[in-house]
Amino acid sequence: MISILLNRIGTRCVLGAGMLMVTVALFIPVDSTQGVSRFVKPSPTHFNVRYGLERRQLLDLWLPSAKGPAPLLVYFHGGGFKQGGKYMISPVDVQRALENGFAIASVQYQFVHRDGLDEPGRAGIHEVVRGAARAVQFLRYHADKYDIDKTRVACFGKSAGAGICLWIGCHDDIADPDNPDPVLRESTRVSGVGLINGQFTYDLDKWIPEFSSRFGGGVKMLDSVDYAAFFGLTDAEYQGPEGKHRRSQVDMVSLMSQDDPPIIMVSNMRNRRPMSIVGFSHHPLHVELMEARSHEVELSFTGLMTKVRKEDKKYVKQHSQPVVSFLMKRLEQFGDSVSEGVAIQAQPVE
Numbered sequence: 001m002i003s004i005l006l007n008r009i010g011t012r013c014v015l016g017a018g019m020l021m022v023t024v025a026l027f028i029p030v031d032s033t034q035g036v037s038r039f040v041k042p043s044p045t046h047f048n049v050r051y052g053l054e055r056r057q058l059l060d061l062w063l064p065s066a067k068g069p070a071p072l073l074v075y076f077h078g079g080g081f082k083q084g085g086k087y088m089i090s091p092v093d094v095q096r097a098l099e100n101g102f103a104i105a106s107v108q109y110q111f112v113h114r115d116g117l118d119e120p121g122r123a124g125i126h127e128v129v130r131g132a133a134r135a136v137q138f139l140r141y142h143a144d145k146y147d148i149d150k151t152r153v154a155c156f157g158k159s160a161g162a163g164i165c166l167w168i169g170c171h172d173d174i175a176d177p178d179n180p181d182p183v184l185r186e187s188t189r190v191s192g193v194g195l196i197n198g199q200f201t202y203d204l205d206k207w208i209p210e211f212s213s214r215f216g217g218g219v220k221m222l223d224s225v226d227y228a229a230f231f232g233l234t235d236a237e238y239q240g241p242e243g244k245h246r247r248s249q250v251d252m253v254s255l256m257s258q259d260d261p262p263i264i265m266v267s268n269m270r271n272r273r274p275m276s277i278v279g280f281s282h283h284p285l286h287v288e289l290m291e292a293r294s295h296e297v298e299l300s301f302t303g304l305m306t307k308v309r310k311e312d313k314k315y316v317k318q319h320s321q322p323v324v325s326f327l328m329k330r331l332e333q334f335g336d337s338v339s340e341g342v343a344i345q346a347q348p349v350e
Helices: 002-010 017-026 091-099 125-141 160-170 204-215 220-224 235-239 241-249 277-281 285-297 310-318 322-332
Strands: 046-050 058-062 070-076 103-107 148-158 193-196 263-267 301-305
Touching: 058 091, 058 125, 070 091, 070 125, 070 160, 070 322, 091 103, 091 322, 103 125, 125 148, 125 160, 125 241, 148 160, 148 322, 160 193, 160 263, 193 322, 204 220, 204 285, 220 277, 235 241, 263 285, 263 322, 285 301, 301 310
Parallel strands: 070 103, 070 148, 148 193, 193 263, 263 301
Antiparallel strands: 046 058, 058 103
């Protein structure tokens, strides 16, 4: 964002190096009690930890200074399953977690293939989400090593990462007690799920009727998406039994049940006709559909549409970092309070 702003400024004036440093500094908030920027990300306690065999299966882990098994927050980045990385975690989220006695991990994962079915190492979306869930299992398996409380784990993410978290939250436990790989014997169930600009399902066939119903057609942009390639299939395979099975495995809204963990889901988009793939992917309609389904199955769900409902916008303004705060409060309910001063209550907006 700063680079874009400076490019625009550069078309009208020339800034000296000293002027540039002063200008940028003016826009960086500083915590006067600590003397450091809230935007400065602490160095990870453990950097580039490999949790799987795929090239991108790496995570960073921050541990709090307090001794004793710490509850764990696991973050999955966005990027449309084609870009991004673990570096995208917010420094503010990291510092908030550490200050309150929580461990926090940032996970990167395989991308969905982009260059055709012959691309080496390609993965369909069903493989991507399972591979990402392995990070939760890995951290549980090494709970003693990292001094983590494996019974208090929550996950959150943005965009594509939010979809991964929703899959982890709504899918049945994929732990395999008899697997020769001890990591895969660990549970994937979590105690809370946080979603920022996430999607209600990766069965993309369900997107067209939902958006067409809302906007009376005009969703031809979705026709440009290669649905079969998203699952690592040919067109014929996608239309057949295998395609149907794979779609059902990532249809999170249908997988949702009463015994799933509480969910908080935030959309920061306006309720208007999408004009891009990102507009479709981050639309508040995803929140509405999840909200309706949660009522059907009687699951605790907090939906926040900040540019649709005034009360949601007010709520977010009053509660700093609502997703992380919600999850920390949720994890504190499973044991003695690990900290004080968590602002938000883990309950739906009235």
